[in-house]
Amino acid sequence: MKIVLLSGGSGKRLWPLSNEVRSKQFLKLIKNDNGCTDSMVRRVYGQISSAIPNADISVTTSATQVEAIKNQLGSKVSVIVEPYRRNTFPAIALASSHLYYERRCEPDETVIVLPVDPYVENDFFAALNKIDAAVQQGTADIVLMGVKPTYPSEKYGYIIPENTDIEPFPVSQFKEKPDKHAAQQFIDMGGLWNCGVFAFKLSYIMDIVQRYVPSTGFADVLNNYALFEKNSFDYVVLEKADSVAVVPYDGEWKDLGTWNTITEVMDPLYGFAIASEDCTNTHVINELEIPIVVMGAHDMIVAAGPDGILVADKEQSSYIKKYVENMDIRPMYEEREWGDYTVLNVSVDEKGNKAVTKKKFVKQGSEIKEKTHAANRTVWTVLSGKAVIKINGRNHDAFPGDTYTIDKGVLHSLIAVEDTVILEIQISV
Numbered sequence: 001m002k003i004v005l006l007s008g009g010s011g012k013r014l015w016p017l018s019n020e021v022r023s024k025q026f027l028k029l030i031k032n033d034n035g036c037t038d039s040m041v042r043r044v045y046g047q048i049s050s051a052i053p054n055a056d057i058s059v060t061t062s063a064t065q066v067e068a069i070k071n072q073l074g075s076k077v078s079v080i081v082e083p084y085r086r087n088t089f090p091a092i093a094l095a096s097s098h099l100y101y102e103r104r105c106e107p108d109e110t111v112i113v114l115p116v117d118p119y120v121e122n123d124f125f126a127a128l129n130k131i132d133a134a135v136q137q138g139t140a141d142i143v144l145m146g147v148k149p150t151y152p153s154e155k156y157g158y159i160i161p162e163n164t165d166i167e168p169f170p171v172s173q174f175k176e177k178p179d180k181h182a183a184q185q186f187i188d189m190g191g192l193w194n195c196g197v198f199a200f201k202l203s204y205i206m207d208i209v210q211r212y213v214p215s216t217g218f219a220d221v222l223n224n225y226a227l228f229e230k231n232s233f234d235y236v237v238l239e240k241a242d243s244v245a246v247v248p249y250d251g252e253w254k255d256l257g258t259w260n261t262i263t264e265v266m267d268p269l270y271g272f273a274i275a276s277e278d279c280t281n282t283h284v285i286n287e288l289e290i291p292i293v294v295m296g297a298h299d300m301i302v303a304a305g306p307d308g309i310l311v312a313d314k315e316q317s318s319y320i321k322k323y324v325e326n327m328d329i330r331p332m333y334e335e336r337e338w339g340d341y342t343v344l345n346v347s348v349d350e351k352g353n354k355a356v357t358k359k360k361f362v363k364q365g366s367e368i369k370e371k372t373h374a375a376n377r378t379v380w381t382v383l384s385g386k387a388v389i390k391i392n393g394r395n396h397d398a399f400p401g402d403t404y405t406i407d408k409g410v411l412h413s414l415i416a417v418e419d420t421v422i423l424e425i426q427i428s429v
Contacts, residue, residue, distance in 0.1 A: 001055075014258070017285065024040065025044075045057065050125075108201055118195060147195050154177055273285070285305075307329065338363060339363045343358050377426070378405075
């Protein structure tokens with residue numbers, strides 16, 4: 001059994017903390033079993049590893065998210081990189097091709113694909129073994145997991161099983177996001193929420209890959225990625241499949257896609273935040289180093305980060321995407337394999353000279369690899385920690401207060417001996 005996690009999303013619904021390179025699955029807002037905050041991707045990866053020891057997990061994502069994934073899951077995690085975003089069908093085709101050509105997996109191997117960000121208990125992932133068994137027994141070409149609904153939701157698609165007592169249930173039809181009345185009818189028919197979990201034998205999807213991209217190696221698939229239909233796996237494959245079955249899951253399942261839903265599993269205050277005692281159903285999330293004080297607020301979300309500040313009624317916060325999707329602002333916070341950085345200031349003088357100031361955190365033992373800047377002069381000031389800074393082939397032991405100026409075209413790198421924070425100013429003249 002091979003497990004593929006799909007990591008995508010543009011992060012618009014959890015603005016201002018999420019952005020094009022920092023989607024919701026990377027936000028460290030959810031409390032884990034140890035009482036600390038964690039991200040969705042770390043939580044899910046850890047749950048799978050706990051439920052299925054020695055699980056073989058790959059993550060399929062875009063190039064902009066690779067470093068964030070390696071920062072949170074470690075540099076050894078298997079990452080399959082899309083040349084560009086297209087949708088879930090191309091992403092699954094690419095991941096399957098990687099397993100077949102690069103990993104040399106057997107054609108009869110079970111592949112289970114699931115999103116990287118469901119909020120569920122561990123038994124959800126233990127049920128993947130049941131799905132694997134159904135695939136291997138030839139129950140159906142595609143086996144799904146369906147969540148037993150707790151209310152008639154208009155946000156999810158529905159899987160309608162045939163009227164039978166034999167599990168996994170054959171699927172009779174699919175229904176896209178219905179209105180509330182239709183949703184209740186689907187529930188009365190035994191309908192299950194479609195939670196985006198698909199399982200199939202590798203050979204099944206590779207036959208479909210060959211229809212779009214005749215290939216003899218992974219490079220053929222990668223170089224012809226644009227030939228895949230830019231659409232969802234549900235539309236291109238699932239709804240046209242001859243044989244589909246579903247395994248029901250009767251447990252907690254949440255799609256934490258908006259501020260209104262993610263705050264259901266968060267503490268009310270995060271970061272340098274203060275709320276008066278008369279605040280009700282209000283969450284304050286602050287990633288800035290200055291305080292936020294909220295008084296007398298009801299049913300509110302207040303979120304502040306390097307990209308901006310949001311003050312919204314919780315219900316209205318679900319509609320934020322249309323207000324921020326056209327903002328042409330560079331992400332002010334990004335994760336890297338070595339740590340992360342925050343843009344503190346961008347200034348341009350009257351002559352057009354530009355200066356970008358960043359605060360960089362480099363994890364102990366990690367390295368900002370050797371590079372040059374063709375157009376920028378760089379100034380590094382060590383704020384805390386200890387590092388070895390290499391400039392033009394010469395090593396320097398760097399301590400708090402030390403400053404280094406690196407001219408254009410000069411090779412430089414940094415290895416953190418301890419957790420290290422540096423202030424970086426890049427000046428283009």
